[in-house]
Amino acid sequence: MSQFDAVDARWLERTVELATLNIANGGGPFGALIVRDGALVAEGYNRVTADLDPTAHAEVVAIRAACKAEQSFSLVGATLYTSCEPCPLCLAAALWARVDRMVFAADRHDAARGGFDDLEFYDLFARDRSTWQIPVVSLRIPQSPAPFDAWLAHEARTEY
Amino acid sequence: MSQFDAVDARWLERTVELATLNIANGGGPFGALIVRDGALVAEGYNRVTADLDPTAHAEVVAIRAACKAEQSFSLVGATLYTSCEPCPLCLAAALWARVDRMVFAADRHDAARGGFDDLEFYDLFARDRSTWQIPVVSLRIPQSPAPFDAWLAHEARTEY
Numbered sequence: 001m002s003q004f005d006a007v008d009a010r011w012l013e014r015t016v017e018l019a020t021l022n023i024a025n026g027g028g029p030f031g032a033l034i035v036r037d038g039a040l041v042a043e044g045y046n047r048v049t050a051d052l053d054p055t056a057h058a059e060v061v062a063i064r065a066a067c068k069a070e071q072s073f074s075l076v077g078a079t080l081y082t083s084c085e086p087c088p089l090c091l092a093a094a095l096w097a098r099v100d101r102m103v104f105a106a107d108r109h110d111a112a113r114g115g116f117d118d119l120e121f122y123d124l125f126a127r128d129r130s131t132w133q134i135p136v137v138s139l140r141i142p143q144s145p146a147p148f149d150a151w152l153a154h155e156a157r158t159e160y
Numbered sequence: 161m162s163q164f165d166a167v168d169a170r171w172l173e174r175t176v177e178l179a180t181l182n183i184a185n186g187g188g189p190f191g192a193l194i195v196r197d198g199a200l201v202a203e204g205y206n207r208v209t210a211d212l213d214p215t216a217h218a219e220v221v222a223i224r225a226a227c228k229a230e231q232s233f234s235l236v237g238a239t240l241y242t243s244c245e246p247c248p249l250c251l252a253a254a255l256w257a258r259v260d261r262m263v264f265a266a267d268r269h270d271a272a273r274g275g276f277d278d279l280e281f282y283d284l285f286a287r288d289r290s291t292w293q294i295p296v297v298s299l300r301i302p303q304s305p306a307p308f309d310a311w312l313a314h315e316a317r318t319e320y
Contacts, residue, residue: 026318
């Protein structure tokens, strides 16, 4: 294990501790950290059932907390450490948050063993939507492009 | 346009109104609704830059609000209407929220015209991660499976 990996492994160990501690606290078995320049910015742990929020995955909670701590909607330069491979929700959240790197300890197959649908959702994402059981329907109405016209005409817009 | 589409179109018109109104309010040009049995459950609009939360996409905000309104982490039976095709973050959030259907007005190409990365992130998701510029690193440590062992041993767990 390289020195680089050893640093990563220490942060990952902390995510795994968080994940395990979170179970007794009523959450799912997932923990995450946002780290910048070798320092912890924020922790997150899964609160889906505890907070009745299906988006409260550990990574999402950590990203939101880190943005609050840094008073920014961008985490450029930061690393996301997570006890388990980010699901599509968390992977996309990390992309939108503009983190530099993601490092994970367990993977989608471990999550499946725990009864979680990460693997299933990755498989869905890899398939054409027309084959999905859940309909995702495009219905173009005359007004569809209007918000983007208004956005581009709005000179004070903040891009992200 | 079928009667079914006409009902969908009316809800979509409301998402487009929300999206456009949200711009003057400091948000991005996106709006969403959660509807169940023909009745509105919750609205959402993009608050990424306004609330410094990169996960505050319209659909995520609507899902969180609907779950709060219904005091549940599941939206089974509900439809997500959105002014623009759900990005991977929002699509996965809707899957985790277990909505029955999603209907959208504009698409990823309209969003790209507005300067948003939905199309780019969909393209990333379709490519092997080894080709991504942003590293997503698997680092298996001895403790990796431990949270799932603890989870499966925890009889009082709430599955989702």
